[in-house]
Structures are given as C-alpha cells and as structure tokens.
Ligand SMILES: NC(=O)C1=CN([C@@H]2O[C@H](COP(=O)(O)OP(=O)(O)OC[C@H]3O[C@@H](n4cnc5c(N)ncnc54)[C@H](OP(=O)(O)O)[C@@H]3O)[C@@H](O)[C@H]2O)[C@@H](O)CC1
C-alpha cells in the first residue's frame with residue numbers, strides 16, 4: 382500500500398525532514414525539480430529545438446521549484462523562459478536563492494505570459510491558503526485557454542491539497558509530478574481531473590517524517606495483488622470458499638448472474654444463488670456452474686434460508702433483491718448469523734432506516750453503498766456525502782463497526798479506522814451491473830482466504846483494474862459490466 386496525505390500534512394512532513402532530520406530544503410527542492418525536468422525532457426526531447434517552454438512561478442517554494450526546473454531545462458538546451466508573478470520582496474528564501482542562480486546563469490526571466498508550447502505550472506503548490514482571485518485568476522484563465530501542454534509542479538495551482546476542491550479556479554494540467562506521495566487533492570475529484578497523468582516522485586523524505594501527518598490514508602498498487610492468496614495444489618472446490626449470493630427478485634435475474642459470474646472469475650470454488658423462484662430456469666441457463674435455491678414471496682421458508690447460511694463461508698446479499706418485508710428479514714438474518722457478509726444495493730436499502738438493525742452491524746460486514754444508498758443509510762444529502770467521502774465513510778465505520786466501501790468515481794474504503802482510496806477504474810464503469818460485479822469479487826476474495834479487511838480494499842482495486850483492461854479493449858463508452866467480469870481473470874492470475 383502507498384501513502385496519501387493531506388497537503389497541509391505534507392508541509393509538516395517537509396518541515397520535519399528539513400528541521401529535525403536535517404536534510405537541507407534546497408536538497409529536497411533539487412530532487413523535486415529534477416524529477417519534473419526529467420519527465421518533461423523524456424516527453425518533449427524529440428521536439429526540443431522546435432518548442433518553447435515557459436515556467437509560471439509564484440514566490441513560494443512551489444515557484445522556487447519552478448525556477449529550478451527552468452534552470453535544469455535551460456541547461457539541457459531547451460528554449461525556456463521564466464515568468465514570476467508576485468512581490469519578490471516577500472518571496473521565500475529558497476525562491477530568492479533559485480532566482481539568483483538563474484540570473485547568474487542567464488536563464489531568461491520575462492515579464493509577461495507567452496503562448497508557449499509547454500507550460501510549467503509552479504504558481505501555487507500545497508501552500509495555497511485561500512481562494513484565487515484577481516490577477517492570479519486572470520492568469521490561470523489565460524493559461525487554461527492556451528492549447529499547450531501543462532506540467533503541474535506538485536499539484537495543479539488552485540487545487541486544495543487537503544480536499545481536492547477547486548479554490549475559485551485551477552490550472553488544468555496534462556501531467557502532475559507530486560512529491561513524496563499522493564495528496565488527497567491529487568486523488569479525489571475534482572482535483573484528480575485537473576492533474577492529468579500523475580507521477581509520484583520520491584524526493585527522499587525519510588519514513589519517520591510521515592509520523593508528522595495527522596492521518597495517513599493508503600491506496601493499493603499492483604504489488605498488493607500479492608495479498609490475494611495463490612491457489613494451493615492440494616485443494617478442492619471447497620478450499621476456495623462457499624459463497625452464498627442472495628440476489629435477484631421476482632423476474633429480476635441479471636444482478637444475481639453478474640454477481641455470481643464475478644465471484645467465479647475472482648476464484649470462488651462454490652457459488653450458491655438464493656433468489657426468487659421465478660428466476661430458477663433463467664439463472665440455471667445463464668450460469669450453470671452455480672447452485673440455486675429459491676424462495677417464494679407468499680410463504681418464506683426461514684429454515685431453508687438458514688440451511689443455506691449454514692452451508693456457506695461468506696454471504697453476498699442485496700443485488701436486485703428489491704424492497705419488502707421478506708427481503709428485510711433476509712438481510713436481518715444474515716447480519717444476525719454473524720457470517721462474514723457483503724451487503725450491497727437493496728441489501729442496504731431494506732435496512733437503511735432501521736436503527737435497531739444497524740445496531741447489530743459487526744466487524745465481519747462489508748457495506749458497499751453508492752452515494753444514494755449511503756444517503757439512505759446515514760440520512761444525509763448525496764451532495765453533502767459526495768463532498769465529504771472520507772469523513773462519512775470513516776464515520777459510518779466508527780459508529781457501527783462495519784467496514785465501508787463507499788462507491789463513487791473514487792471509492793473510499795474505511796476498515797478499522799483506516800482509510801483507503803481506490804485509484805483504479807474509469808468512467809466506463811458507471812454502467813448497470815458494475816456494482817454487482819464488485820460485490821461478487823469482494824465475496825470471492827473473502828472465500829479464497831484473503832484477509833477480511835483487505836478484501837474490502839483489494840475488491841475495488843481488482844474491479845477497477847479489470848475495468849481498465851476492459852476499457853482498453855472495448856472503450857470506456859462501450860463498456861458493460863460483463864466486460865469487466867471477463868477481465869477479472871487477467872487481473873487475478875495464477
Ligand atoms: N523544501 C521545501 O520546503 C520543499 C517544498 N517543495 C515545494 O514547495 C511547495 C510548498 O511551498 P510553500 O509552502 O512555500 O507554498 P506555495 O505552494 O508555494 O504557496 C505559498 C505562496 O502562495 C501564496 N498564496 C497562497 N494562496 C494564495 C492565493 N489564493 N492567492 C494568492 N497567493 C496565494 C502565498 O502568499 P501569502 O499567503 O504569503 O500571501 C505564498 O507566496 C510544495 O508544493 C512543493 O512544490 C518541494 O520543493 C519539496 C521541498
């Protein structure tokens with residue numbers, strides 16, 4: 382797992398590294414600048430002699446980075462100039478040092494913005510402290526209108542490093558090189574959208590420095606796929622989990638099929654679908670690998686359902702089950718059984734307003750609400766939740782003890798007080814049935830022996846990677862839940 386911190390916490394990490402550890406500020410800055418200059422050089426080298434580059438520098442240390450990047454590119458032979466905006470008298474010591482160096486070297490420092498082919502955005506970094514107005518706002522609007530390639534230094538100017546919100550206006554970058562680790566502002570929307578492609582550059586912050594952060598969030602990367610257990614040779618289908626999927630309702634069968642298929646593709650050994658009796662034939666046709674048990678809305682056989690619960694290792698309950706007293710009873714029974722469970726969609730809706738049931742939530746539950754379901758669950762408006770994903774995921778996890786996978790364009794996971802943000806996936810995944818696939822994946826991961834809390838983190842990661850692979854093949858626009866499911870096998874390999 383890799384770190385994500387608030388921009389303001391990164392400033393504390395910076396200052397601890399400089400003042401307590403003793404790595405000089407200019408040393409960190411040199412490494413920071415070098416990583417940006419290296420990326421620009423890698424991308425632009427071929428047209429080196431035909432392009433102009435302008436660094437737009439503020440007078441803080443983000444601007445100081447920019448001036449250093451300008452110097453490095455100048456020394457590499459690029460046609461570059463630096464535009465400084467702000468009162469140089471009020472500049473940081475590092476800025477003054479960097480400016481004096483470029484003046485001695487003879488790097489052009491100009492007094493206006495030019496229509497350069499490449500712009501280095503070093504106006505504001507994590508020191509942005511208020512909304513952008515006046516001449517800065519005009520400058521950003523002017524730069525955004527140009528058809529150039531923009532490289533943002535640390536974070537696009539105007540994005541709040543603590544939240545990802547736009548502080549009045551912001552630079553729309555093509556690339557962002559962020560230092561040390563991701564900031565919340567570079568991963569959450571809308572900030573993430575302003576970053577373009579993000580590269581995290583290790584500029585040498587020692588691990589101790591991260592203790593200065595008020596909170597460290599994490600995200601999964603390719604290396605973390607190792608957390609998914611490999612299949613043992615000495616095994617049988619029971620070894621890889623018995624998954625009970627409670628899904629579908631009268632004549633609604635798709636959700637159950639998608640969820641079950643995703644579970645199989647993610648490695649589940651045995652899948653039993655518990656659904657409405659009308660769905661039996663169609664589900665048997667669409668997924669013959671699954672066992673099927675059915676219920677009848679007129680007289681629900683609680684004992685038969687109990688037998689299914691006794692059979693399984695993991696339950697996934699909710700996709701397409703609809704709303705009703707029987708469904709509510711089912712969800713309650715799952716919760717009371719204390720069997721590890723994933724509760725999704727109508728599984729959540731059926732009990733969302735019932736405090737008595739929610740009090741029974743426990744640590745072996747993973748709730749996977751999208752914003753609408755979360756809104757019903759915690760009785761807050763969707764907009765309020767969308768703007769405070771981390772806060773509400775954490776709050777729900779803290780209040781009831783259940784693990785939370787709060788699904789959105791960036792899914793936020795809260796398990797045992799730790800927050801994770803999923804960075805895989807794409808907008809093509811905003812398509813019917815995509816969430817059903819996720820539920821299947823998470824339950825299969827639990828079934829095959831992945832650590833329970835980690836399944837809540839790795840599920841969305843695997844789902845997103847499969848979605849990315851599928852989008853590569855069929856495009857984001859054309860992506861269907863089935864395409865995501867088909868790619869799970871390329872993510873979880875032997
Ligand atoms: N050694 C180091 O420390 C390292 C630091 N690093 C780099 O430093 C960056 C952080 O530098 P920083 O702390 O100096 O803050 P920065 O982002 O330049 O902004 C502060 C300036 O902006 C101004 N300002 C703020 N908001 C404003 C607004 N709305 N409208 C107008 N002005 C506004 C503010 O003015 P003031 O509030 O004082 O009036 C001040 O002048 C970080 O992102 C990374 O790039 C790396 O090189 C690694 C090593």
Ligand SMILES: Nc1ncnc2c1ncn2[C@@H]1O[C@H](COP(=O)(O)OP(=O)(O)O)[C@@H](O)[C@H]1O
Nearest residue numbers: 751789790806807808810811813814815816817
């Ligand atoms: N813009 C997006 N970028 C990345 N992932 C997305 C985006 N929109 C939706 N998703 C993902 O797709 C899934 C949609 O789930 P859900 O809303 O429950 O769909 P459904 O109910 O149709 O199955 C979630 O995992 C969500 O994180």
Ligand SMILES: [K+]
Nearest residue numbers: 502505536538
């Ligand atoms: K910047």
